[in-house]
Amino acid sequence: MHSALFVAQISEFSKDWANFLHKAKVGLRKFPNVSRLAENVWMVNLQENPAPLAHLVSAADALGVAYGILPFQHAPEWLPVDFDPKTIRVRSEET
Secondary structure: OOEEEEEEEEOOOHHHHHHHHHHHHHHOOOOOEEEEEOEEEEEEEEOOOOHHHHHHHHHHHHHHEEHHHHHHHOOOOOOOOOOOOHEEEEEEEEO
């Protein structure tokens, strides 16, 4: 497995959510191989270090925050940040 997407369920009415975010922020500072994609979504590169994923799971379990993990067998392939289809290399080479 190359990487994993960790998605925590947001609970706005619970102090546990704020505590989870604080634990995640403090614990993940030392790991360069994790990206926060949204308030409740992190992408972890497991090839470099699986510890950030373990930290997120541990924090969520300790505070009763529901979560899901989406594994990626290969490196994620991000599409270009634009709505112009010519920004995709294959399509721009065809024209």
